[in-house]
Amino acid sequence: MNFSFFDKLSIKHKLILIIYVVSVTMTVLGLIIAGTFDYLHYKNEMQIAASANAKLVGDYCSAPLLFKYADEAEDALKQIQNLPGIVKAGVYDNTGSLFVRYAKNPGDNFDFPEPVRKSAEFERGYLNVFEPIINGPDTIGTIYIRLSATNLNQKIFSQVLILLVLIIGLSAPILFLASKLQRRVSVPILKLAEAMTEISHSPDLSFKAVYKSDDVIGTLYKRFVEMLEQLRIRNEEISNKSGQLTKLNEELEVRVRERTAELEEKNTDLRRAQTAHIESEQRLRDILNHAPILTYINDIEGRYLFVNEEFERRMDLKAENIIGKKDDEIFPADRARRNIEQNKRIIAGGKSWIFENLSHKNDTDYYFVDILFPIRDSSGNIYATCGWSLDITDRKKSEELLRIAKEQAESASKAKSVFLSSMSHELRTPLNAILGFSQLLLRYQNLTPQQLKNVEVINRSGEHLLNLINEVLELSKIEAGKSEIKREVFDLLTIIEDLRLMFESKTASKGLEFFVSTAEDIPNFIRGDQSKLRQILINLIGNSIKFTDAGSIQLIVGPVVRKENIIRLFFEVVDTGLGIDGKDIERIFMSFEQSESGLKSKEGTGLGLAISRQYARLMGGDIFVSSAIGAGSKFRLEIETEIAAISEAKHKISYKKVKGIKTDKEFRVIVADDRETNRDLLTSMLDIEGITVKEVSNGLEAVELCENWEPHLILMDMAMPVMDGFQATSKIINSDLRKKPLIIAVTASVLEEETQKVLESGAVDVIRKPFREDELFGAMAHYCDLEYVFEEEFDISAPESIKTAEVPLPQNSQKIPDDLLNALKKTAMEGYGKKSLLLIDDIQMYDRKLAEKLKEAALNYDFKKVVDLISSGVENG
Numbered sequence: 094m095n096f097s098f099f100d101k102l103s104i105k106h107k108l109i110l111i112i113y114v115v116s117v118t119m120t121v122l123g124l125i126i127a128g129t130f131d132y133l134h135y136k137n138e139m140q141i142a143a144s145a146n147a148k149l150v151g152d153y154c155s156a157p158l159l160f161k162y163a164d165e166a167e168d169a170l171k172q173i174q175n176l177p178g179i180v181k182a183g184v185y186d187n188t189g190s191l192f193v194r195y196a197k198n199p200g201d202n203f204d205f206p207e208p209v210r211k212s213a214e215f216e217r218g219y220l221n222v223f224e225p226i227i228n229g230p231d232t233i234g235t236i237y238i239r240l241s242a243t244n245l246n247q248k249i250f251s252q253v254l255i256l257l258v259l260i261i262g263l264s265a266p267i268l269f270l271a272s273k274l275q276r277r278v279s280v281p282i283l284k285l286a287e288a289m290t291e292i293s294h295s296p297d298l299s300f301k302a303v304y305k306s307d308d309v310i311g312t313l314y315k316r317f318v319e320m321l322e323q324l325r326i327r328n329e330e331i332s333n334k335s336g337q338l339t340k341l342n343e344e345l346e347v348r349v350r351e352r353t354a355e356l357e358e359k360n361t362d363l364r365r366a367q368t369a370h371i372e373s374e375q376r377l378r379d380i381l382n383h384a385p386i387l388t389y390i391n392d393i394e395g396r397y398l399f400v401n402e403e404f405e406r407r408m409d410l411k412a413e414n415i416i417g418k419k420d421d422e423i424f425p426a427d428r429a430r431r432n433i434e435q436n437k438r439i440i441a442g443g444k445s446w447i448f449e450n451l452s453h454k455n456d457t458d459y460y461f462v463d464i465l466f467p468i469r470d471s472s473g474n475i476y477a478t479c480g481w482s483l484d485i486t487d488r489k490k491s492e493e494l495l496r497i498a499k500e501q502a503e504s505a506s507k508a509k510s511v512f513l514s515s516m517s518h519e520l521r522t523p524l525n526a527i528l529g530f531s532q533l534l535l536r537y538q539n540l541t542p543q544q545l546k547n548v549e550v551i552n553r554s555g556e557h558l559l560n561l562i563n564e565v566l567e568l569s570k571i572e573a574g575k576s577e578i579k580r581e582v583f584d585l586l587t588i589i590e591d592l593r594l595m596f597e598s599k600t601a602s603k604g605l606e607f608f609v610s611t612a613e614d615i616p617n618f619i620r621g622d623q624s625k626l627r628q629i630l631i632n633l634i635g636n637s638i639k640f641t642d643a644g645s646i647q648l649i650v651g652p653v654v655r656k657e658n659i660i661r662l663f664f665e666v667v668d669t670g671l672g673i674d675g676k677d678i679e680r681i682f683m684s685f686e687q688s689e690s691g692l693k694s695k696e697g698t699g700l701g702l703a704i705s706r707q708y709a710r711l712m713g714g715d716i717f718v719s720s721a722i723g724a725g726s727k728f729r730l731e732i733e734t735e736i737a738a739i740s741e742a743k744h745k746i747s748y749k750k751v752k753g754i755k756t757d758k759e760f761r762v763i764v765a766d767d768r769e770t771n772r773d774l775l776t777s778m779l780d781i782e783g784i785t786v787k788e789v790s791n792g793l794e795a796v797e798l799c800e801n802w803e804p805h806l807i808l809m810d811m812a813m814p815v816m817d818g819f820q821a822t823s824k825i826i827n828s829d830l831r832k833k834p835l836i837i838a839v840t841a842s843v844l845e846e847e848t849q850k851v852l853e854s855g856a857v858d859v860i861r862k863p864f865r866e867d868e869l870f871g872a873m874a875h876y877c878d879l880e881y882v883f884e885e886e887f888d889i890s891a892p893e894s895i896k897t898a899e900v901p902l903p904q905n906s907q908k909i910p911d912d913l914l915n916a917l918k919k920t921a922m923e924g925y926g927k928k929s930l931l932l933i934d935d936i937q938m939y940d941r942k943l944a945e946k947l948k949e950a951a952l953n954y955d956f957k958k959v960v961d962l963i964s965s966g967v968e969n970g
Contacts, residue, residue: 140220150238152226171195179240180196185234191205209223392477397423420432439467618736628705641725665728666728714732751883756879761805792821803834806834808837818840819850839862
């Protein structure tokens with residue numbers, strides 16, 4: 094709506110118009126609301142009255158309708174003409190058929206509507222009312238009346254007429270009051286406007302008009318007076334400062350002349366600096382143009398500001414064709430997009446980046462290293478980027494050749510590992526039968542000396558062949574970086590004692606003396622890899638025996654450095670043998686290499702010392718050699734380890750023969766192997782009292798037998814037909830068997846990854862072929878909680894649950910032979926625990942109580958107490 098006419102009215106007429114429009118609007122709204130409520134009320138009363146009249150007529154017509162007296166019903170219905178406004182009426186029976194009707198004008202063509210149960214609704218100037226006709230509890234019909242709504246329309250017309258009369262009648266009073274009331278507002282404002290006009294044309298800022306009121310107009314007067322006062326004060330200040338400004342202008346003219354002279358002098362200096370800058374820029378340009386790398390500068394929009402001559406030469410473009418252009422105007426789309434993105438990254442990040450980019454030119458690939466960095470102005474804002482590009486195509490080609498060579502080497506190494514692993518598996522399987530059955534033959538007591546000697550030769554030859562295979566495989570592991578160090582607690586003194594017992598017979602057979610000496614502060618239990626330490630020492634001592642024909646072999650053990658629980662041990666093997674030429678000392682530690690003495694001996698693979706040195710370095714140490722031809726050799730092994738407590742040690746079983754298990758119940762074992770030889774070997778080893786064995790040739794048979802037989806243990810081969818050991822183990826472990834058996838894998842594989850796969854399938858441990866009896870029975874004792882009965886000795890480090898068979902002892906003490914006591918005293922003073930226990934077993938036959946005390950002390954490594962008990966026993970004897 095356009096109110097532009099309103100803007101042209103004076104304030105007086107605006108106020109009058111506002112008051113009049115608001116007053117009339119409020120009056121009209123009030124009358125409309127009141128008329129609406131009155132109309133609705135009248136309409137509601139009309140509906141109520143019509144419904145009441147319909148009920149009344151229905152009551153009159155109920156009896157004639159009930160008995161179907163149409164004449165009487167029609168007479169009763171005619172009485173309705175006495176009621177005002179009714180133009181039509183009708184009575185319907187309970188089937189909805191029109192029974193009788195009434196019409197004020199009988200000539201009207203009117204179709205009576207279908208009856209409804211109850212309603213009162215207006216329709217095109219009429220009110221239609223339906224009411225049920227009730228007789229007692231039943232509805233017997235419906236009464237219909239149609240009333241004219243003429244009165245209602247007259248009511249609306251009268252309301253509109255009243256509204257118009259009121260608007261016309263109130264207009265004059267409202268205009269009169271508006272013209273009087275607007276003066277209270279317009280007159281003061283007009284006076285203020287006149288005063289402002291006078292002041293604007295006069296230097297006099299005094300204002301004499303007064304308006305005493307606290308309303309908005311009064312506030313306007315006050316603010317106007319305050320403004321005039323401020324203007325007056327400001328004019329006075331300006332007048333006062335005008336003189337000062339004149340003086341300042343004079344001083345400024347003097348300063349301008351002085352400053353002009355200074356600027357002229359500085360301009361001279363600036364011209365000199367510009368000349369120097371131009372010369373410096375030319376020097377920099379000469380340097381960049383002679384640089385062997387591509388150099389370029391782009392502004393923040395990506396336009397080239399500078400390129401050096403190397404850039405022009407490599408891009409085969411002139412500078413005038415590059416400067417001022419963007420990448421997408423010079424290079425192909427993919428290269429331009431790459432350059433633009435890299436440039437944006439430098440600007441966004443605000444730091445240098447190094448990119449390696451590929452470019453194509455003349456069907457040739459070129460590789461560049463691009464170094465991009467931002468250039469900032471004196472305020473630190475980036476205004477350009479600089480790039481250095483170095484061609485590394487030749488280096489890339491070399492790297493590709495190296496990569497191909499590396500892949501070929503890795504492929505060859507992998508092929509070698511697969512071949513060695515496969516050959517190891519094929520060799521270990523028959524070796525398992527050779528070593529296993531030779532161990533079983535050594536059990537027999539009725540072998541002749543010659544037969545026993547032959548079996549021992551077979552066993553030693555098999556062990557030697559196994560060691561050769563292990564050396565080759567271990568070297569392969571070391572070369573592949575897969576050899577790892579185990580950290581377990583073990584008895585160091587026991588290993589040294591075992592080595593002494595192991596090599597005593599070999600040295601004696603060659604007429605050599607074998608000495609073992611240990612320092613007093615050597616710890617008993619240490620944490621490390623006992624298997625690798627034992628192998629190193631066996632290699633060193635074995636080499637000394639092999640190359641020494643007369644004299645002695647000496648093993649010396651002592652600590653080098655000790656810091657809290659960390660200790661650095663040394664082991665020296667000193668011999669009086671042939672010695673090693675100085676030029677061969679490093680050679681003997683190379684794979685498949687031997688010294689001249691070794692070549693003459695025609696023994697070994699040349700791997701023992703190579704593997705030993707690798708092991709030593711894995712254990713934080715090394716092997717050192719000092720030797721000369723004809724003067725013997727000294728090999729010194731150093732390793733770093735940690736002192737441990739006896740409670741942390743893992744115990745192992747050591748015995749010559751297991752006689753049976755201590756249990757009243759049958760212990761059931763399944764041997765699963767596709768090779769009959771391997772099954773026969775395990776079955777023969779487990780042929781002891783209390784163990785029942787059943788054999789199967791594949792994993793599926795093992796699964797089926799588990800369901801029917803409920804074994805306690807399964808010795809599972811991994812490589813079998815039909816269903817391999819991995820699948821069978823997983824199926825058994827994940828089955829719903831009431832009691833699931835323990836599974837120990839028996840495999841010829843030496844791959845660590847396969848060992849992990851076996852354990853993940855559900856097996857508790859892995860025994861590698863070929864294995865020894867003590868490995869098998871030790872694993873069964875540990876995992877199945879078995880107690881064995883032995884025919885011979887047991888190791889002092891065996892757990893309490895594994896005991897020897899009880900031997901009946903005499904009740905009365907007898908005289909112990911002096912040579913037996915002296916032998917025990919000597920072994921105890923030397924610290925030999927195993928020998929001491931063997932002698933204590935003999936003492937039991939003479940003095941049971943003393944033997945029990947001696948055994949307790951020996952098991953606790955208290956050899957001083959053993960010596961004291963022997964001394965007191967001799968004195969009391």
